[in-house]
Amino acid sequence: MSLKCLCCFSKEKEQRHRRNVDDKKNIRDYPWERYTLKELLRATNNFHQDNKIGEGGFGSVYWGRTSKGVEIAVKRLKTMTAKAEMEFAVEVEVLGRVRHKNLLGLRGFYAGGEERLIVYDYMPNHSLLTHLHGQLASDCLLDWPKRMNITIGAAEGLEYLHHEANPHIIHRDIKASNVLLDTEFEAKVADFGFAKLIPEGVSHLTTRVKGTLGYLAPEYAMWGKVSESCDVYSFGILLLEIISAKKPIEKLPGGIKRDIVQWVTPYVQKGVFKHIADPKLKGNFDLEQLKSVIMIAMRCTDSSPDKRPSMEEVVEWLKDGVLKRKKDIPNLSNKGNEENDENYEEFVTMQSNNLKILSDNDGRKMR
Numbered sequence: 001m002s003l004k005c006l007c008c009f010s011k012e013k014e015q016r017h018r019r020n021v022d023d024k025k026n027i028r029d030y031p032w033e034r035y036t037l038k039e040l041l042r043a044t045n046n047f048h049q050d051n052k053i054g055e056g057g058f059g060s061v062y063w064g065r066t067s068k069g070v071e072i073a074v075k076r077l078k079t080m081t082a083k084a085e086m087e088f089a090v091e092v093e094v095l096g097r098v099r100h101k102n103l104l105g106l107r108g109f110y111a112g113g114e115e116r117l118i119v120y121d122y123m124p125n126h127s128l129l130t131h132l133h134g135q136l137a138s139d140c141l142l143d144w145p146k147r148m149n150i151t152i153g154a155a156e157g158l159e160y161l162h163h164e165a166n167p168h169i170i171h172r173d174i175k176a177s178n179v180l181l182d183t184e185f186e187a188k189v190a191d192f193g194f195a196k197l198i199p200e201g202v203s204h205l206t207t208r209v210k211g212t213l214g215y216l217a218p219e220y221a222m223w224g225k226v227s228e229s230c231d232v233y234s235f236g237i238l239l240l241e242i243i244s245a246k247k248p249i250e251k252l253p254g255g256i257k258r259d260i261v262q263w264v265t266p267y268v269q270k271g272v273f274k275h276i277a278d279p280k281l282k283g284n285f286d287l288e289q290l291k292s293v294i295m296i297a298m299r300c301t302d303s304s305p306d307k308r309p310s311m312e313e314v315v316e317w318l319k320d321g322v323l324k325r326k327k328d329i330p331n332l333s334n335k336g337n338e339e340n341d342e343n344y345e346e347f348v349t350m351q352s353n354n355l356k357i358l359s360d361n362d363g364r365k366m367r
């Protein structure tokens, strides 16, 4: 798709299109805005270093405030190679199509000369990455109920991309920095720059590997096989990361790398789930919810893509494991966080079988 085509849309056409794709789940509806370069330069103080939020694979993100006083995040793509132009066009096209409460919507863009700028809502609570491993991690703003809510929200965003967006969308870069948090700590899945639109009836696309190390499904890392189940795998890694605040890949003394599934496996086999929880929670978590999330994560990270659940199933299981439980337990506390042999015995047996297959898998060793 060329950028020319995008520019040919009239504003009215865009709005009509947006109304058509809207559904009851969508909560906000603003049309694409064509920002002027002048406006975005003013908003970001000429892309001043102090305004810079961070840098990713495709460029830098800047905080800004428009003349109307609205806080925005502007992604400035690095270089305008033909490839980057394609990525830009893909992102704008994809974002233009999707609206969901758990997806970061596009506010607008600027395309002119060498500049390609994408404008998003600014997310005041940053990303999961900052809370789990970054500057905000020590404050532990992310208590257990927030973490559980984020897992469901992010899962619903991904479920929408996989099952409701038309055509279906594979994200391909699910990771902590791409899950942003709004004022209410609701998850907003961001960055569809990697996504490709999947035509109906095509189960997977073979393509070159993108994404981020540590989150890549083995079949994607090895053979570049892309399907929704690659996102499910990455989501499983993210689940483990959310509850443990461990990084997807850890460097052990001696330079050996260990991934989060390898780390969690012995605990699961021994049934000592509480050791998996982030120590910063100081025991303030619900053990049954923790077990449910771990069980779901282990299913998501099955080495065989066919055995992984769909995001529809993941959402259902998470809601079962988390929301029902929330009703049962009005107050979360570390009371009752005793391990219960009977409850997890069956689960452990099931997981041990899965894990045996996992540990035999070359894809894991590769990472």
Ligand SMILES: Nc1ncnc2c1ncn2[C@@H]1O[C@H](COP(=O)(O)OP(=O)(O)OP(=O)(O)O)[C@@H](O)[C@H]1O
Pocket (backbone or CB within 6 Å): 053, 054, 055, 056, 057, 058, 059, 060, 061, 073, 075, 104, 120, 121, 122, 123, 124, 126, 127, 129, 173, 177, 178, 180, 190, 191, 212
């Ligand atoms: N709308 C936003 N509001 C607040 N922070 C944002 C927003 N968009 C991005 N960020 C943050 O800015 C930083 C850079 O984002 P960017 O997407 O460029 O890189 P990344 O997510 O680390 O990697 P990738 O390029 O693979 O997405 C990240 O920490 C991200 O969480």
Ligand SMILES: [Mg+2]
Pocket (backbone or CB within 6 Å): 056, 177, 178, 190, 191
């Ligand atoms: Mg990102």
